[in-house]
Amino acid sequence: MKVVLIEDYEVLRNSLKEIINQEDGYEIVGDFESYELALPIINSLNPDVILTDITLPGINGIEGIKQIKLILPNVAIIVVSVHENSQYVFDALCAGAVGYLTKNSGKQKVIEALQQLKAGGAPMSVNIARMVVESFQQKQYNELTERENEVLNLLSKGKSYASIADELFLSINTIKTHVKNIYEKLQVSSKEELINKYN
16 A cells, blocks of 8 residues: 655654565555645555645645546545534535544554555544534524524533634634624524523
8 A cells, every 4th residue: 555644753753664565465555744745646646645744834635635636646645633613523524535544543543544445444533533423413504604503503512602713714703793693694693592592
């Protein structure tokens, strides 16, 4: 199985390269610190798997995944990131990633993920898998936009406007606007009424 690494932290990149190359059946055919370096030659490397970070200099991982999938539609992409933010996870999976590991999972998890992938699985850290399952179980209101449903779900968990703004990478004013729209669309006049309706 041919593997490409796209990770700007050199120490981690080298250590992943070392442990993957030691595994039977896996070979690192390219390692890059950015998509700018990887994209021009990725086609000639013809990898089976790409392990990528999300926060990279220049083209970020989400955008990079989209561009890779245009060049190599069948390549399997696994994100290895410090981020557990739900927006990053869903953006990465929607862009075409088949797995998502957090960096604190440990290097052995990367090997397990490659083996899982070979067996036809979609490797994810336990907490990421739980987040994905929970998102499917969330109540969705058709009259609300996707973002408004997200805000409502976080409000129902007792989160403050500030922490919702942080989690969704939005300003507090934008969150307030979303909440105002939610109140109007669901015809409620207080947070308590809103939570009661949601639950």
